[in-house]
Amino acid sequence: MKNENRKLTVSASPHVRSNETVTGIMLDVIIALIPALVASVYVFGFRSLAVVATCVATCVLSEYICRKVMKRNNTITDLSAVVTGILLAFNLPVSIPLWMAVIGSVVAIVVVKQCFGGIGNNFVNPALVGRIVLMCSFPTAMSSWVMPYAWKSTTDMLTTATPLAEISTMFKAGDVSAQAFNANGALPSIGELMVGARQGCLGEVCAIALIIGFLYLIIRRVISPVIPLTYIGTVAVIMLIAGKGSVDFMLYEILSGGLLLGAIFMATDYTTSPINFKGKIVFAIGCGLITCLIRLFGSLPEGVSFSIVIMNILVPHIENLTFSKPFGTPKKQKEVKQ
Amino acid sequence: MDEIRKGGILKAVKKSRGGIMVAHHKDTKDLPVVRMPAPEFVTLPMQQHIGAPCTPTVKVGDTVAVGQVIGDTDKFVSAPIHASVSGTVKSIGEVRLPSGMITQAVTIESDGEMRLFDGIEPPKVETKDDLIKAVRQSGLVGLGGAGFPSHVKLAFDESKGIDTLVINAAECEPYITVDYRECIDNSWDIFSSIYTLKDLLGFKKIIIAVEDNKPDAIKVLKDIADSKNDVNDSVKIMTLKSKYPQGAEKMMVLSATGRKVPPGKLPADVxxxxxxxxxASFISRYLKTGKPLVSRSLTVAGDAIANPQNVRVPIGTKIKEIIDFCGGYSNEPYKLIAGGPMMGMALVDDQGPILKSNNAILAFSDTKKIKKEVDCIRCGRCAKACPMSLIPTNIEKYTKIRDIEKLKNSGIMVCMECGSCSYSCPAGKALVQHMRLAKSVLREAEAKK
Incomplete structure (x- = not known):
């Protein structure tokens, strides 16, 4: 090494960095979503794959065009648009016309994400808003459900009620005891709910697949279990009280809607959930509370997407209220500050 | 103190939050410290510590010997500079330190004899004031990297009720192994120093805190502690979880005593x-021989160094010469760091001198690890890693929009720039740089008022 005029890089410390990247995190989320995708193909046939592909392709394309038009750097390589696409598709019924899925994807990426500054700056979950827009615009298409395994038989079986709607009717009729659940022939069993043999949105049906994804995210330290567990726990407690102690009612409420999908993959979205521990708890309890209110007293059978979006909007306020004090701040200073 | 078992090893009193797990790379830990021969020239900057700079007390052409004072000041928060080789003063000029600061420096041409200064004799230390005076004369500054004059630390106000001395042997920075070598090679010096400090300054409890990735050091220290016939059993070895930044002062105090140092305060306040x-071990050697701080050991490591090892060098030796002594560069370096990879400073070139506070010289050739900076996704990893409970991503945003009110409430002033946030950021943001900016923005705004 004779070069005495060598050029050295001078930068601020630290000089070592972890291996984690945004792309890597998004890739982990995609991997965690694969079990649910496989389950949806198994339950609803290859059309579910077509819906997912449409959403992903539209999301990535609209992100690309959007960034081009806005003359900003290209961000599709961070894979966040792919995650949004998969999540949106997971929130749609398999029978949805593909052009509607395209509209939902464009709303999610263009309106919710890019208009507010792209990744990290959207204030609500793009996929959920995409779903809500579709639900308000095309209520019929968004609430016609295909029976599980219908793709294997020749007859086209469509129904208008999900198990959750069925339970809602039962709750309003006033009988949610275990006998009532056994007597209702329209309801799948708990075991069927676990493996996903029920009507519902693409990704939400198979509880086992979602839990596998959840465990993967926890092991890879992508998400902390605080929000999912608190959210589901809140719903469980409220439903147990509302059902006057009926464990069946509670289990059906947890497993038969979009709660698992919402709690594991939507409520834990980094950008739209609080950073600190206390904030996460408040956020998740709020989500659980609103979900239960909509499910028990609202006219819609499902309330997960609305509850998460409402709490998303409240995140800045939650963060201000649950602000963590710097290390060693004496407790007395509380009164002095405000 | 019921929890203290005689001769046992203590566990941390309280776990600190945050922090990161960073690869240790303590590859040089089994290599003994090699003494480097005297260089031809040494350059001794007049500011090698936190506090007031010294002024040269020698002229060009003067003959100096090892240990002779060549720079001093009458300010209290400062430490004198001693000649590290014997020879003649070649020039007195200006030099740029790694921090970017420009300071005066004395360059000495060595005569190769390393002759000791005649006036060197062990100081007479009988009281606290004697000790503080002696430590100041020794030119000792914190050798762990910060460079804070040690006598200032020891000259604490007795009304504050100081009862605990924590000896920091955590060495949480990757690569560096000089403190570890000190524990193994000079463990008796450490203990002799501890007892002197205990007797003169009245500490009730002394805790030597070591990270649990150095079991050999723990064993050596424990054996000596057990062999000492100490009735009060006041010296304890404590193992701490290997986690960066375990060795940071506030983290150390929390782990060792369970006390939290409030923002803007010093460990002495608790x-x-x-x-x-x-x-600590230098103090004992100084009290025995009277030879001031003229050389120090440091770790030379990194993938661009041919023979990574620990070397003992005269202070003021050119970095280039130290690297050549370690076999030179094995690869073209892209980054040269004075200090550890987490908090050390990147150097502009290898022509500068070694300072008292430099505990390592690292050279890296691997450029692959640089992340491309992308937008923050609010993942919260920085907040989770922050040992000071700050939310770096929010502070960055407040700084960008110059929101002084929010910055003030964010607690940014407690940030010690440990680098845990930058390390863990998946978006590759240089958060520490933003934290420094936030501090200066806030200071500026407060000065305007």
Whole structure:
């Protein structure tokens, strides 16, 4: 090494960095979503794959065009648009016309994400808003459900009620005891709910697949279990009280809607959930509370997407209220500050 | 003190939050410290410590000997500079330190004899004031990297009720192994120093805190502690979880005593004095021989160094010469760091001198690890890693929009720039740089008022 005029890089410390990247995190989320995708193909046939592909392709394309038009750097390589696409598709019924899925994807990426500054700056979950827009615009298409395994038989079986709607009717009729659940022939069993043999949105049906994804995210330290567990726990407690102690009612409420999908993959979205521990708890309890209110007293059978979006909007306020004090701040200073 | 078992090894009193797991790379830990021969020239900057700079007390052409004072000041928060080789003063000029600061420096041409200064004799130390005076004369500064004059630490106000001395042997920075070598090679010096400090300054409890990735050091220290016939059993070895930044002063105090140092305060405010283990053992050697701080050991490592090892060099030796002594560069370096990879400073070139506070020289050739900076996704990893409970991503945003009110409430002033946030950021943001900016923005705004 004779070069005495060598050029050295001078930068601020630290000089070592972890291996984690945004792309890597998004890739982990995609991997965690694969079990649910496989389950949806198994339950609803290859059309579910077509819906997912449409959403992903539209999301990535609209992100690309959007960034081009806005003359900003290209961000599709961070894979966040792919995650949004998969999540949106997971929130749609398999029978949805593909052009509607395209509209939902464009709303999610263009309106919710890019208009507010792209990744990290959207204030609500793009996929959920995409779903809500579709639900308000095309209520019929968004609430016609295909029976599980219908793709294997020749007859086209469509129904208008999900198990959750069925339970809602039962709750309003006033009988949610275990006998009532056994007597209702329209309801799948708990075991069927676990493996996903029920009507519902693409990704939400198979509880086992979602839990596998959840465990993967926890092991890879992508998400902390605080929000999912608190959210589901809140719903469980409220439903147990509302059902006057009926464990069946509670289990059906947890497993038969979009709660698992919402709690594991939507409520834990980094950008739209609080950073600190206390904030996460408040956020998740709020989500659980609103979900239960909509499910028990609202006219819609499902309330997960609305509850998460409402709490998303409240995140800045939650963060201000649950602000963590710097290390060693004496407790007395509380009164002095405000 | 019921929890203290005679001769046992203590566990951390309280776990600190945050922090990161960073690869240790303590590859040089089994290599003994090699003494480097005297260089032809040494350059001794007049500011090698936190506090007031010294002014040269020698002229060009003067003959100096090892240990002779060549720079001093009458300010209290400062430390004198001693000649590290014997020879003649070649020039007195200006030099740029790694921090970017420009300071005066004395360059000495060595005569190769390393002749000791005649006036060197062991100081007479009988009282606290004697000790503080002696430590100041030795030119000792914190050898762990910060470079804070040690006598200032020891000259604490007795009304504060200081009862604990924490000897910091955590060495949480990757690569560096000089403190570890000190524990193994000079463990008796450490203990002799501890007892002197205990007797003169009245500490009730002394804790030597070591990270649990150095079991050999723990064993050596424990054996000596057990062999000492100490009735009060006041010296304890404590193992801490290997986690960066375990060795940071506030983290150290929390782990060792369970006390939290409030923002803007010093460990002395909660009754503790924290001292680096190498600084402590130097005190004992100084009291025995009277030879001031003229050389130090440091780790030379990194993938661009041919023979990574620990070397003992005269202070003021050119970095280039030290690297050549270690076999030179094995690869073209892209980054040269004075200090550890987490908090050390990147150097502009290898022509500068070694300072008292430099505990490592690292050279890296691997450029692959640089992340491309993308937008923050609010993942919260920085907040989770922050040992000071700050939310770096929010502070960055407040700084960008110059929101002074929010910055003030964010607690940014407690940030010690440990680098845990930058390390863990998946978006590759240089958060520490933003934290420094936030501090200066806030200082500026407060000065305007």
């Amino acid at each position: 009754g503790c004095v924290v001292m680096n283990v190498t600084s």
